[in-house]
Amino acid sequence: MNVATRTTKNSKKSAPPAPTSVPSNESVPSASPSLQTSPVNPNPSLDSPVNPNPSLDHPETVSPQQQRAYSHLFEGNSVATTPPPKNSAPLRVSPLNSPGSDSDSSSSSDNSSPVPVNMSSKSGESWTNNGPGKAPTVHSRFLKPQEYGSIKASFLRYLRKSKCTDSNSEDARDHFMACFQNEQTMMFFAAARDDLVKLSPQKFEEAMLEHLIGTTWVKTVRALILDARQDSFEDGAFSIMYETLLSYNNLLKGVGKEIDSSLFQSTLRAALNRDFETFLDAEGVDLSSSDLNAWVTLLKEKDSHFRRFRRPELARLARLEELEKKRISDSVRSSHKHL
Incomplete structure (x- = not known):
C-alpha cells in the first residue's frame, strides 16, 4: 500500500511539469518565479483559473524587457517578477539626481507608454529662473556673458520684491552669493566672503565677472x-x-x-x-x-x-x-x- 500510495503521489506531482516539453524559450524562466510565488491567476478576467500557466502559450509577453517597460501598467501584478524599481515611480525621479534617467526613459518611449514622465527641461541649463519674487539658482561654474546678465536681472527683480532698496548692501551681496550652487564657486565665496562684501560696487561687480565669466571677460x-x-x-x-x-x-x-x-x-x-x-x-x-x-x-x-x-x-x-x-x-x- 505504501508503495502504491507513493507511486500515485509521484504521478500526481509529475503531471504539472508537462508543459516544459514546449521548445525552450528565453522568457520561460522569467515567468516561472511569478508562478511559484503567486499560484493564483492575477488577472482572472483574461485567463481561466483552471490553467495555472496561461503565459506559457505566449512566452514572449513576459520577457524581462517588456516587464520593465510595462511595469507601470500592472503595478500590483508584477511585484514578484519586476527588478528593483528603476521605473516604478518616474514622476518622482529628478533628472538632476538620476544619471541613468535617460536610459530608463528610452525603454518606455519605445513602447509608447501612456504614462507621462516628468522630464525637467532645465536639467542641462546653467541656471534656473525660479520666477518672480524668488532668487535664481545657478548650477554652472562658468557662465556666458548673456547668462550672467540674465541672472543679475532676475536677482534684481527678487530684491525689489523683497523690498531691499540697496543692492550693494552686505545682506544683498550675501543673498547674491547664495544663488550659486557649484562647489568651486561656493568654496570661493566662503573663503573670500569677508573681503567681497567690503568692496565698492564697481570692484564687487568686477570680481563677480572675473570669477564667473573668466579673467579675459572684458575682451x-x-x-x-x-x-x-x-x-x-x-x-x-x-x-x-x-x-x-x-x-x-x-x-x-x-x-x-x-x-x-x-x-x-x-x-x-x-x-x-x-x-x-x-x-x-x-x-x-x-x-x-x-x-x-x-x-x-x-x-x-x-x-x-x-x-x-x-x-x-x-x-x-x-x-x-x-x-x-x-x-x-x-x-x-x-x-x-x-x-
Missing part, C-alpha cells in the same frame, strides 16, 4: 559687441540685437569700460542686414544721425515693417529665382543628353 564681451551681425540673432530682429548688445555694454559699464555711444551706434549700423539696410535707404532713413535714442527708435519701427511685409516678398522672389535657375540648368542638361 570677450567687447568682441561680442563689435563682431555682432543682425542675422545671427533670433528672427534677425533689430530690436533683439540692440537689447542684447546693450546688455553686454552694461556689463562693461558696471566696471567703467563701456563702449561710448558713437562707437556703439557705428557697431549697430555695421551689423545691419544688407536687405534691411537697402530698405532703409529706400525709405529715406538717415543712418548717419547722431541721436542714438531717436535713431534706434526709428530703426525698430522700420525693422518691424520690413520683417512683416518686405522680407516675405524677398523670400518669395528668391525662391522664384532659385526655381528659374534650376529650370534653366535642367533644360541645358536635357539638351546635352539629346546631343
